[in-house]
Amino acid sequence: MLKVIHYINQFFAGIGGEDKADAGFEVRPGAVGPGRALQAALDGQARVVLTLVCGDNTFHDQRTDVIPAALSAIQEAGADLFVAGPAFNAGRYGLACASLCAAVEESLGVPAITGLFPENPAVEMYRDRVLIVPTSHSAASMKEAVAAIARVGLRRASGVRLRPAAEEGTIPMGYRANWVEQTPAAVRAVNMLLAKVAGRPYQSEVDLPPKPEPVPPASPVADLSKATVALVTEGGLVPVDNPDHIESSDATKWARYPLAQLAAGAGVSFQSIHGGYDARWVNADPNRMVPRDAAQALVSAGVVGRLHEYFYVTVGTGTSVAHAAEIGGGIARQLLADGVHAAIVTST
Amino acid sequence: MTAMAQSAGANRIMSAGRIPHPVGDPLRSPEEEFAWRQGVVRRALETLATPLEQARVFP
Numbered sequence: 001m002l003k004v005i006h007y008i009n010q011f012f013a014g015i016g017g018e019d020k021a022d023a024g025f026e027v028r029p030g031a032v033g034p035g036r037a038l039q040a041a042l043d044g045q046a047r048v049v050l051t052l053v054c055g056d057n058t059f060h061d062q063r064t065d066v067i068p069a070a071l072s073a074i075q076e077a078g079a080d081l082f083v084a085g086p087a088f089n090a091g092r093y094g095l096a097c098a099s100l101c102a103a104v105e106e107s108l109g110v111p112a113i114t115g116l117f118p119e120n121p122a123v124e125m126y127r128d129r130v131l132i133v134p135t136s137h138s139a140a141s142m143k144e145a146v147a148a149i150a151r152v153g154l155r156r157a158s159g160v161r162l163r164p165a166a167e168e169g170t171i172p173m174g175y176r177a178n179w180v181e182q183t184p185a186a187v188r189a190v191n192m193l194l195a196k197v198a199g200r201p202y203q204s205e206v207d208l209p210p211k212p213e214p215v216p217p218a219s220p221v222a223d224l225s226k227a228t229v230a231l232v233t234e235g236g237l238v239p240v241d242n243p244d245h246i247e248s249s250d251a252t253k254w255a256r257y258p259l260a261q262l263a264a265g266a267g268v269s270f271q272s273i274h275g276g277y278d279a280r281w282v283n284a285d286p287n288r289m290v291p292r293d294a295a296q297a298l299v300s301a302g303v304v305g306r307l308h309e310y311f312y313v314t315v316g317t318g319t320s321v322a323h324a325a326e327i328g329g330g331i332a333r334q335l336l337a338d339g340v341h342a343a344i345v346t347s348t
Numbered sequence: 349m350t351a352m353a354q355s356a357g358a359n360r361i362m363s364a365g366r367i368p369h370p371v372g373d374p375l376r377s378p379e380e381e382f383a384w385r386q387g388v389v390r391r392a393l394e395t396l397a398t399p400l401e402q403a404r405v406f407p
Contacts, residue, residue: 288385
């Protein structure tokens with residue numbers, strides 16, 4: 001019979017609520033509190049041998065002690081599956097459950113699972129590392145949550161490859177696994193199309209990321225002839241030694257360089273380190289990516305007030321939306337701090 | 349690529365040159381390319397000065 005170790009906080013262990021959140025870490029034999037429902041849901045295929053208990057504050061204040069103590073208890077007992085929670089929408093408890101699951105999987109190689117409300121902050125932080133079953137926001141649904149954890153947990157512990165999250169009823173971990181499908185792609189695509197035309201439900205095989213929230217457009221520049229305009233690019237144009245080590249793909253960094261250095265004869269060579277396009281034309285003339293010469297001429301002609309003295313650069317290929325938003329925010333804050341009114345962003 | 353800019357949430361979007369040289373046109377002579385680029389940047393500046401309620405792809 002498979003051995004399960006269960007983690008719960010001081011509340012579910014019956015020690016007390018917020019006033020007992022500093023309860024210490026302890027190990028109890030057998031199932032405790034919701035562990036009894038878990039035991040029932042495991043349906044004779046696995047047994048809860050130990051329950052680990054820790055106060056929510058203690059876990060976070062002393063996590064460098066609590067996590068190793070939990071890991072050694074789990075290792076000593078020879079657990080086949082580690083279950084944490086479910087923690088529903090509880091903040092500290094949810095983080096404790098998810099971080100323990102990550103530690104158990106990554107340090108011990110023991111399968112681990114928890115149950116969390118999809119909007120629990122721990123989900124965003126750990127969904128790519130931890131198997132999570134979605135629950136409602138409160139313990140009123142304990143029975144359903146524990147049943148789902150037991151169902152998926154037993155499959156995980158048995159060593160079968162889990163099917164896609166939508167089929168397993170888990171929170172997507174954000175990676176794709178290869179499978180041999182009996183039905184060829186063309187047939188699946190046509191079936192999907194027929195279902196769509198007929199108004200029948202169908203499941204796309206490719207999950208698209210959620211659409212970004214619309215951003216209200218910035219106010220227009222009131223008077224171009226008095227405006228300071230910056231040149232920005234995701235085209236990877238950097239000094240040849242790439243001094244800021246911007247990555248060629250999935251960049252996490254941006255940098256700025258004096259616009260004047262782009263002028264022919266300024267003594268600095270630029271090249272594109274962007275991994276997503278053929279850079280030979282830009283390397284031959286950087287104005288094809290950062291239009292310094294044309295913008296400068298428009299300043300001289302009085303069309304625009306002045307150019308910001310730096311141009312800003314990152315690499316926009318294979319870049320996650322999260323990194324892109326961080327990079328964009330960083331550049332925007334610098335532009336605002338320098339009194340820039342508008343930016344032209346060239347994109348490949 | 350303007351559709352991609354739109355799906356990423358940009359508001360003032362303008363098509364220009366080609367993917368590997370958005371503000372370049374190596375097929376033109378250097379003088380013609382410079383004049384063309386100046387036109388592109390001028391259009392971009394006009395875009396920045398245009399009031400907008402929602403995302404728009406400028407021609």
